[in-house]
Amino acid sequence: MSTEALLAVGREALILMVLASMPPVLAGLVVGVAMGLLQAVTQVQEATLSVVPRLCAALLALAVAFPWIGGQLLRFTTALLQAVGSVR
DSSP, rough: OOOHHHHHHHHHHHHHHHHHHOOOOOOOOHHHHHHHHHHHHOOOOOOOHHHHHHHHHHHHHHHHHHHHHHHHHHHHHHHHHHHHHHHO
């Protein structure tokens, strides 16, 4: 493989990593902000009130996005293995 091909594979891997991690991160962010606002309004400062909903939201987002994430990882792995198989 040439240097350009290796850089392209690395770039695509990094982009895929960011895209695959986006659903649970964004879900946790949205729920975390909502819980922070709720805690600020009610003045209840309990740490578990923000952690548990964020964890549940991230797990739910992973469950919903898993088919898409799995398909993207399978596509990338297949393309990578085909590229490695063509190297002499």
